[in-house]
Amino acid sequence: MRRTLLALLMALGVAGTTVPASPAHADPVGTLACPSIPANRDPAVTLVVYRVARAYSANDKVTLSAFEAGWVESHMNNLPCGDKSSLGVFQQRWDYGWGTPEQIMDPVYASTQYVTRAIVCDRDNPGYSAGQVAQCVQRSGFPDRYDQAAPTARAQLNEAARTHAIAGGSHTDVTGDGRDDIVTFTQNALADVYVGTSTGGSYTGTSAKWNDFFSLGGETASTGDVNGDGRDDVVTFAHSNTGDVYVALSTGTSFGAGLKWHDWFAPGAEIGAVGDVNGDGRDDIVAFTHNPAGDVYVALSTGTGFGAGLKWHEFFSPFGEFPALGDVNGDGRDDLITFTQGPATASDVIVALSNGSSFGAAQKWHDLFAVGAELPRVGDVNGDGRDDIVTFTCDPNADVYVATSTGTGFAGTTVKWHDFFCLAGEFPYLGDANGDGTDDLIVFTKGATNDVHVALSTGTGFLGTTRWHDFFGLNGETTL
Ligand SMILES: [Ca+2]
Ligand SMILES: [Ca+2]
Ligand SMILES: [Ca+2]
Ligand SMILES: [Ca+2]
Secondary structure (H helix, E strand, O other): OHHHHHHHHHHOOOOOOOOOOOOOOOOOOOOOOOOOOOOOOOHHHHHHHHHHHHHOOOOHHHHHHHHHHHHHHHOOOOOOOOOOOEEOOOOEEHHHOOOOHHHHOOHHHHHHHHHHHHHHHHHHOOOOOHHHHHHHHHOOOOOOHHHHOHHHHHHHHHHHHHHHOOOOOOOOOOOOOOOOOEEEEOOOOOOOEEEEEEOOOOEEOOOOEEEOOOOOOOOEEEEEOOOOOOOOEEEEEOOOOOOOEEEEOEOOOOEOOOEEEEOOOOOOOOEEEEEOOOOOOOOEEEEEOOOOOOOEEEEOEOOOOEOOOEEEEOOOOOOOOEEEEEOOOOOOOOEEEEEOOOOHHHEOEEEEOEOOOOEOOOEEEEOEOOOOOOEEEEEOOOOOOOOEEEEEOOOOOOOEEEEEEOOOOEEOOOOEEEOOOOOOOOEEEEEOOOOOOOOEEEEEOOOOOOOEEEEOEOOOOEOOOEEEEOOOOOOOOEEO
């Protein structure tokens, strides 16, 4: 995409990397009118817009305004063309100071330009509607179109938020002492990574920065032991135009420099995940295309990089489902799990077991779990070596349900293991916080308090909730 655009501009006599301070004349060269605009959104673009807005802590109105503007300008597509010199999802003009054509064609850059300006517009004009904020940034000749797009924009915002929330679980023992720690990625312009290390009864370290430039807005940040030294490392999927995957290895007290371990994996709106699918002790990367094709690709870790991406399954976790990885049968290899997340009549949990070189046939392991908007997670809560499934309602009931793996299915329907954990807006996760071999509940409250609460597993339930950290994982950060 980038090279094509640049070549076109060069052919038209424009140096793609040189931006004049002001338009050379009324009808600048380098214009490519769009023959047509796609009828529907590109989910890769909506996800980036959502993630960038979130990383900058944009409020709901500003985020909605970005979806209204993107829908009106491009139907949420990264257009390499437009009216006059307009380009990209927001149809920004390189000859009016929005950046170089290459920058504008990077959806992360374009979204950052939009969002940072919209935040200022909203702050200066608190009475504005979302559409008026969009107009304040876009300065369109058709100012009313943005608010008219509100219903479409809201639906796409909700869809992107849902996709963004797919994080089934990953190991976070970055010090390698057997206790899972907590990690937060700011994913804003600073792109810092902070760690709170478990003492077994609390997390220590406030502002303990382990890396100062890793995982930008729009990327998927995850964790796992990719080199098999017993310490969990950080991994980020760039998606976007590049499909790069970067790793920063844990030294036990910090994460080293970000290194590119793959240059084309989980591009666009694909879902990236980290787990050891061939059971060699090194975590690998998995990409769910998460589209109607539902393909699943794997790139195995060599200890210093990820090998070629190979298809390990033909149809698993299509769009709308919640994919995850976990060793559900306890053979040391991570398997595929998907939560269909329909209504109560269609909330199945499907598994495909790893044989070390591919994933087998899909099997239904539960037929009523993680209904609708619940947040499912995968982890070994009873310590038998097989990963179980946990779901958080994250609503005023704040219930936590568990179904434990038998090795051939998940047992237990509406079995509540905790009845007050994770409210709306909070982010739940699993990890063995005290290192006793059972995964415990962790929740990042964010909001005004930024607390981290833990409820330890007894193997048959979770104990009362206690605060393990009082300032970790702010709004907009990715916490694991
Ligand atoms: Ca490691
Ligand atoms: Ca492996
Ligand atoms: Ca397995
Ligand atoms: Ca535990």
